[in-house]
Amino acid sequence: MQGGTLRASPTFPPDGYLIDLQSPTSAPNNYHYEDITFCDLLFDSSYVSGGLHVLDSVRTRVDNCFFIHFSTRGILVESGHETFVSDTFLGQHVTAGGDPLERNFTGTAIELASNDNVLTDIAIFSAAMGVVLRGQANILTGVHCYNKAMFWGGVGVLVSLPGLGQTRIDNCYMDYTGIVLEDPVQVHITNTFFLGDANIVLKSVNGKVSGLNIVDNMFSGSNKGVPIVHLDESGGAFRDVDQVVIDRNNVNGVALKASVVQSVTRAQGSQWVFDFSPVLVFPNRIYDVQYSLYPEGSAFTMHAITDVLNNIVVVRSANPVDAVVSMVVDQNSMPGEQSPYLGKNRS
Numbered sequence: 001m002q003g004g005t006l007r008a009s010p011t012f013p014p015d016g017y018l019i020d021l022q023s024p025t026s027a028p029n030n031y032h033y034e035d036i037t038f039c040d041l042l043f044d045s046s047y048v049s050g051g052l053h054v055l056d057s058v059r060t061r062v063d064n065c066f067f068i069h070f071s072t073r074g075i076l077v078e079s080g081h082e083t084f085v086s087d088t089f090l091g092q093h094v095t096a097g098g099d100p101l102e103r104n105f106t107g108t109a110i111e112l113a114s115n116d117n118v119l120t121d122i123a124i125f126s127a128a129m130g131v132v133l134r135g136q137a138n139i140l141t142g143v144h145c146y147n148k149a150m151f152w153g154g155v156g157v158l159v160s161l162p163g164l165g166q167t168r169i170d171n172c173y174m175d176y177t178g179i180v181l182e183d184p185v186q187v188h189i190t191n192t193f194f195l196g197d198a199n200i201v202l203k204s205v206n207g208k209v210s211g212l213n214i215v216d217n218m219f220s221g222s223n224k225g226v227p228i229v230h231l232d233e234s235g236g237a238f239r240d241v242d243q244v245v246i247d248r249n250n251v252n253g254v255a256l257k258a259s260v261v262q263s264v265t266r267a268q269g270s271q272w273v274f275d276f277s278p279v280l281v282f283p284n285r286i287y288d289v290q291y292s293l294y295p296e297g298s299a300f301t302m303h304a305i306t307d308v309l310n311n312i313v314v315v316r317s318a319n320p321v322d323a324v325v326s327m328v329v330d331q332n333s334m335p336g337e338q339s340p341y342l343g344k345n346r347s
Contacts, residue, residue, distance in 0.1 A: 022055035091126035146175035221254035308341035
């Protein structure tokens with residue numbers, strides 16, 4: 001289908017979609033449509049309904065389309081796989097940002113309750129939720145979300161597949177709205193720019209995080225101390241954590257958080273205390289510690305780590321010495337491994 005405008009009338013069914021690509025005989029694991037393309041179309045739902053619904057279909061393309069005024073979802077994909085959406089704009093309200101009614105935005109621009117889909121070069125300019133992912137092995141690249149600011153309850157990308165995920169988010173732009181990951185497993189976020197205190201929230205459902213990479217991103221904020229990665233443990237603490245790498249991100253006006261932290265200090269004495277709790281993502285969780293002590297002059301002394309507790313590491317020497325002490329700590333572990341430092345305190 002190519003070219004033209006679809007607009008909902010005031011009497012259009014509120015639970016309907018301007019295009020509803022589904023078969024009356026749809027059943028789980030049965031594919032009814034293949035190789036369907038929607039191109040150069042304007043979907044105007046008139047604040048009455050949704051835009052496009054794709055069910056039990058494979059190899060569907062949505063290219064160079066415009067979705068506005070949806071009350072529910074701009075695009076909903078259920079079951080099937082390989083729906084590719086590219087070069088498309090979506091917004092509940094037509095605005096260029098900074099809308100005075102932004103706090104009242106509702107609806108979801110794109111919801112993928114399906115596997116193996118790709119979103120490429122998309123701008124979502126208004127909606128309560130930008131992209132909701134409820135399926136596996138989806139890819140987002142070049143997605144710009146400025147749908148609704150986080151401080152008004154908006155979410156740019158929600159990965160709502162607790163204990164699974166398998167999502168890749170690469171080279172996107174979270175513009176005053178962030179990413180929420182529910183019990184993320186095998187989720188990769190990289191090369192993404194977070195503006196306006198937008199950040200990444202790890203939301204505990206069953207307290208599991210595994211195979212999470214948050215690397216090589218940029219974060220910019222307003223010097224309010226907003227952490228780039230925030231733990232939402234209102235549903236319970238994260239107790240099952242492994243294979244987490246949060247590293248090599250750069251910040252301006254926000255608080256750095258990481259799973260790997262290094263520090264160096266120079267002081268004279270027999271005790272050096274390194275408090276990594278302001279930066280490490282998970283509380284009281286250090287899996288690996290490496291340190292070196294470089295004494296000034298010809299002084300030599302025995303030294304050792306004596307305490308590792310609450311993300312604080314203490315090094316003590318047998319004699320007072322003027323020394324440079326450097327240290328690296330890591331929260332990453334392999335499945336089933338337990339930190340040898342948990343609860344270690346010899347004070």
